[in-house]
Amino acid sequence: MTEATMAVDRVRLRAEQLHGSLTEPLMDSMNFLNEIAGRYPDAVSFAPGRPYEGLFDSAALTRYLERYRAYLATERGLSDEQIDRTLFQYGRTKGIIPELVARALAVDEDIHLDDLESLVITVGCQEAMFLVARALRVDERDVLLTVAPTYVGVVGAARTAELPTVPVADGPLGVDLDDLARTVGELRDAGRRPRALYVIPDFANPSGVRMNLATRRALLDAAREHELLLLEDNPYGLFHNGARLPTLKALDTERRVVYLGSFAKTGLPGARVGYVVADQEVTGADGSVGLLADELAKIKGMVTVNTSPVAQAVIGGKLLENDCSLVAANKVEREIYQNNLSRLLTGLTLRFPPATGVRWNRPSGGFFVVLDVPFPADDALLEHSARRHGVLWAPMSHFDARPEARNRLRLSFSSLPLESLETGLDRLRAMVSERLATG
Amino acid sequence: MTEATMAVDRVRLRAEQLHGSLTEPLMDSMNFLNEIAGRYPDAVSFAPGRPYEGLFDSAALTRYLERYRAYLATERGLSDEQIDRTLFQYGRTKGIIPELVARALAVDEDIHLDDLESLVITVGCQEAMFLVARALRVDERDVLLTVAPTYVGVVGAARTAELPTVPVADGPLGVDLDDLARTVGELRDAGRRPRALYVIPDFANPSGVRMNLATRRALLDAAREHELLLLEDNPYGLFHNGARLPTLKALDTERRVVYLGSFAKTGLPGARVGYVVADQEVTGADGSVGLLADELAKIKGMVTVNTSPVAQAVIGGKLLENDCSLVAANKVEREIYQNNLSRLLTGLTLRFPPATGVRWNRPSGGFFVVLDVPFPADDALLEHSARRHGVLWAPMSHFDARPEARNRLRLSFSSLPLESLETGLDRLRAMVSERLATG
Numbered sequence: 001m002t003e004a005t006m007a008v009d010r011v012r013l014r015a016e017q018l019h020g021s022l023t024e025p026l027m028d029s030m031n032f033l034n035e036i037a038g039r040y041p042d043a044v045s046f047a048p049g050r051p052y053e054g055l056f057d058s059a060a061l062t063r064y065l066e067r068y069r070a071y072l073a074t075e076r077g078l079s080d081e082q083i084d085r086t087l088f089q090y091g092r093t094k095g096i097i098p099e100l101v102a103r104a105l106a107v108d109e110d111i112h113l114d115d116l117e118s119l120v121i122t123v124g125c126q127e128a129m130f131l132v133a134r135a136l137r138v139d140e141r142d143v144l145l146t147v148a149p150t151y152v153g154v155v156g157a158a159r160t161a162e163l164p165t166v167p168v169a170d171g172p173l174g175v176d177l178d179d180l181a182r183t184v185g186e187l188r189d190a191g192r193r194p195r196a197l198y199v200i201p202d203f204a205n206p207s208g209v210r211m212n213l214a215t216r217r218a219l220l221d222a223a224r225e226h227e228l229l230l231l232e233d234n235p236y237g238l239f240h241n242g243a244r245l246p247t248l249k250a251l252d253t254e255r256r257v258v259y260l261g262s263f264a265k266t267g268l269p270g271a272r273v274g275y276v277v278a279d280q281e282v283t284g285a286d287g288s289v290g291l292l293a294d295e296l297a298k299i300k301g302m303v304t305v306n307t308s309p310v311a312q313a314v315i316g317g318k319l320l321e322n323d324c325s326l327v328a329a330n331k332v333e334r335e336i337y338q339n340n341l342s343r344l345l346t347g348l349t350l351r352f353p354p355a356t357g358v359r360w361n362r363p364s365g366g367f368f369v370v371l372d373v374p375f376p377a378d379d380a381l382l383e384h385s386a387r388r389h390g391v392l393w394a395p396m397s398h399f400d401a402r403p404e405a406r407n408r409l410r411l412s413f414s415s416l417p418l419e420s421l422e423t424g425l426d427r428l429r430a431m432v433s434e435r436l437a438t439g
Numbered sequence: 440m441t442e443a444t445m446a447v448d449r450v451r452l453r454a455e456q457l458h459g460s461l462t463e464p465l466m467d468s469m470n471f472l473n474e475i476a477g478r479y480p481d482a483v484s485f486a487p488g489r490p491y492e493g494l495f496d497s498a499a500l501t502r503y504l505e506r507y508r509a510y511l512a513t514e515r516g517l518s519d520e521q522i523d524r525t526l527f528q529y530g531r532t533k534g535i536i537p538e539l540v541a542r543a544l545a546v547d548e549d550i551h552l553d554d555l556e557s558l559v560i561t562v563g564c565q566e567a568m569f570l571v572a573r574a575l576r577v578d579e580r581d582v583l584l585t586v587a588p589t590y591v592g593v594v595g596a597a598r599t600a601e602l603p604t605v606p607v608a609d610g611p612l613g614v615d616l617d618d619l620a621r622t623v624g625e626l627r628d629a630g631r632r633p634r635a636l637y638v639i640p641d642f643a644n645p646s647g648v649r650m651n652l653a654t655r656r657a658l659l660d661a662a663r664e665h666e667l668l669l670l671e672d673n674p675y676g677l678f679h680n681g682a683r684l685p686t687l688k689a690l691d692t693e694r695r696v697v698y699l700g701s702f703a704k705t706g707l708p709g710a711r712v713g714y715v716v717a718d719q720e721v722t723g724a725d726g727s728v729g730l731l732a733d734e735l736a737k738i739k740g741m742v743t744v745n746t747s748p749v750a751q752a753v754i755g756g757k758l759l760e761n762d763c764s765l766v767a768a769n770k771v772e773r774e775i776y777q778n779n780l781s782r783l784l785t786g787l788t789l790r791f792p793p794a795t796g797v798r799w800n801r802p803s804g805g806f807f808v809v810l811d812v813p814f815p816a817d818d819a820l821l822e823h824s825a826r827r828h829g830v831l832w833a834p835m836s837h838f839d840a841r842p843e844a845r846n847r848l849r850l851s852f853s854s855l856p857l858e859s860l861e862t863g864l865d866r867l868r869a870m871v872s873e874r875l876a877t878g
Contacts, residue, residue: 156741272747302595
């Protein structure tokens with residue numbers, strides 16, 4: 001270290017001396033997409049599923065912290081000393097704002113928790129996914145099902161927990177229940193144990209598809225029949241076109257759904273606060289009964305100890321400022337995303353007449369639209385698109401191993417100002433035209 | 440969920456359907472110690488290794504955030520919009536304050552990084568431990584050595600990553616190099632792969648022992664000979680009696696040491712920010728060379744995505760306010776801990792004359808002192824001690840499986856005001872007297 005230049009011998013590791021997940025394409029996917037965005041900072045980017053930045057408010061952090069302090073003083077009766085301890089010291093493993101998150105779930109989602117102990121506040125939804133994957137992985141027989149195309153983060157979390165993922169087709173309804181039945185059957189015949197199905201019912205990442213109500217009910221029935229847990233991830237549900245649908249968790253009468261919550265899109269991404277509702281009962285070898293959340297908290301203690309109380313206070317303050325309604329907090333954001341979606345769909349129609357062979361789906365909300373193009377939309381084309389045309393997007397092949405995904409790309413419209421969106425579409429058209437001319 | 444009370448059928452899980460680590464005593468250790476503290480809130484607690492709370496400053500969070508914003512504006516030349524994006528949006532996986540952490544390492548520890556890319560900012564030091572354990576675990580042959588008695592968090596992190604830990608005796612010098620050689624030999628003969636040795640050279644948790652300089656050098660030599668990485672954890676190094684010793688990392692000329700950093704004791708526990716320096720080269724199957732830190736960042740992306748930029752900004756602000764010196768930032772804290780330690784050692788001498796059979800070590804810094812008592816200091820006695828005598832401590836058997844640990848307990852003196860410390864010692868004497876009278 002000091003005098004490192006003098007050192008003759010240095011420790012050298014080979015990739016095969018490190019965990020196998022590290023050399024898998026999945027892990028490089030995220031890196032590649034981030035790295036290319038870093039190399040072309042001036043490109044218009046339809047790549048990342050990030051929230052809109054135009055409403056970030058410099059004064060908000062301090063205001064949220066103050067709001068949460070005031071709440072601890074007035075509603076919870078804490079002294080100044082106790083408040084300081086709450087924010088500065090190590091905190092409870094399950095988190096310090098469960099009552100506020102529970103209120104928001106009741107107000108916005110009609111999800112009513114019997115017991116605050118079923119909530120664990122996590123370092124973003126990503127940690128929640130990892131904790132659940134780790135808990136459900138007993139041995140090499142266990143498998144996590146994921147609706148394909150799949151959010152890459154859940155596959156990575158599961159892989160990090162040694163839990164293989166097996167895709168189930170989404171189909172036009174968001175989940176193909178025949179494929180689910182077939183996949184479960186095949187796995188069980190092979191001695192495997194499908195434990196749960198991961199699904200984003202509202203405007204899925206990356207497909208943008210939303211499940212209708214009948215499909216939600218049918219999925220709950222199918223999960224019961226197949227004895228699967230459902231892992232419901234809901235980062236985009238609030239960004240709808242006016243008609244919300246109940247979450248799986250709100251429809252769940254038998255605690256079959258583990259609800260994965262994110263504040264990254266609706267709260268503040270930089271807080272890195274998420275949560276998991278895991279109200280499933282777990283019976284110990286000694287007959288004692290606890291909650292799955294208790295088990296997740298044990299794992300969390302060994303991964304991150306607890307979620308930053310400062311970061312939780314920021315989210316707590318934002319919730320309090322909006323009467324614990326993220327619907328209320330995101331009124332303007334929803335309008336922006338809906339408007340961007342509408343402009344994107346119109347812009348695509350204007351630029352890509354049927355003769356181009358370019359097609360796309362028409363989600364009614366969320367952050368994503370998927371394009372089918374008459375040529376492979378691979379990493380090489382993305383690199384070219386960035387360098388030559390100044391526009392970035394995400395190859396669907398990163399999220400979907402099926403052959404039909406090779407000609408697909410994902411456009412995210414959430415973080416772009418309108419003028420950039422139009423510029424980006426022009427550049428996308430130039431890239432497609434060039435490709436059609438040379439192809 | 441809704442109408443849950445009407446539900447006849449409910450999902451029920453059995454403990455054996457969840458990851459094996461969850462039923463291990465280790466996982467319950469932490470829970471038990473936390474839970475008993477929660478049940479006896481009025482007890483004087485020598486149990487948790489928490490920083491002193493008397494210096495927590497309500498105004499500090501806002502001040503640190505403002506200081507960091509000012510730095511981004513003046514030293515880094517960012518616009519208000521870029522600053523908001525830095526704090527509010529998702530951030531770089533490796534973190535946003537590496538240059539400030541690197542400056543602090545140079546100023547306080549004489550550790551000079553060749554490359555900021557070797558730093559990953561983590562969700563506390565705990566996440567750093569998990570990432571390293573995950574990276575080093577290739578298959579069931581791999582083993583992590585830990586100096587015993589051992590910080591329970593590293594065993595838990597390793598267990599969560601399926602990496603078994605094997606103890607190496609500490610001995611009076613902090614690590615018994617003969618036992619290390621013997622243990623490595625036995626493991627290799629059995630076809631196992633000891634990958635690294637975890638060690639806290641400065642005022643170890645739980646033993647309080649500090650390695651002298653000769654032992655540090657000998658340990659580096661031994662690690663080279665045995666082809667082990669060293670995982671150096673250094674949460675307490677600043678809380679010394681006036682004479683600091685170089686860290687292993689500062690003495691490391693061949694990048695053998697992975698340095699695990701914590702701001703929980705020296706920065707602000709509620710920020711949950713730590714870091715890891717992993718400057719080891721990793722050669723890929725294709726011959727490309729990267730850093731171990733790059734691999735750790737890939738895993739981090741799948742566990743927590745990135746450490747909260749808000750939390751990092753708090754730590755960044757505190758570093759900036761103190762010219763990137765945690766030594767400077769902790770001048771008063773060090774005096775408090777040294778004074779508490781001195782009072783504790785004097786208080787023990789006054790209350791436990793040799794005839795009581797109570798003995799203790801005399802660390803020159805840190806947070807912990809270990810008592811040997813002439814009776815088992817087990818969980819049952821702790822429960823009794825809390826209920827009957829109003830004093831909490833930690834049974835060493837939670838950190839050390841060896842038989843000699845059964846009659847030992849750990850006293851932490853870091854978070855107690857002086858008057859509580861004296862009261863706690865009186866109660867401890869009452870407990871010991873009762874035990875000696877009945878035993």
